[in-house]
């Protein structure tokens with residue numbers, strides 16, 4: 001486990017940084033996150049790359065900066081680690097992004 005704030009490493013099982021009180025993330029999650037946690041929010045999750053790419057194109061078309069985070073979900077070891085794809089936008093764009101995503105899903 002790693003503190004996203006001060007980058008201290010902790011053994012598994014600890015949920016909070018003893019230095020700053022931040023919620024710890026897994027090493028995998030931390031490495032996948034090149035952006036600062038507190039400025040970005042997850043607006044959509046899916047398991048298909050094309051779906052995330054399609055959303056990214058739509059959101060970027062609306063002038064919203066998008067980060068796509070792909071990781072294996074270790075909670076599904078039976079199926080060999082299901083891929084989880086998270087679509088992140090900056091907090092200031094979260095509301096607009098959610099509206100765009102809702103619209104896209106409506107028209108499907």
Ligand SMILES: [Zn+2]
Pocket residue numbers: 003004005006007008017018019020021022
């Ligand atoms: Zn910390």
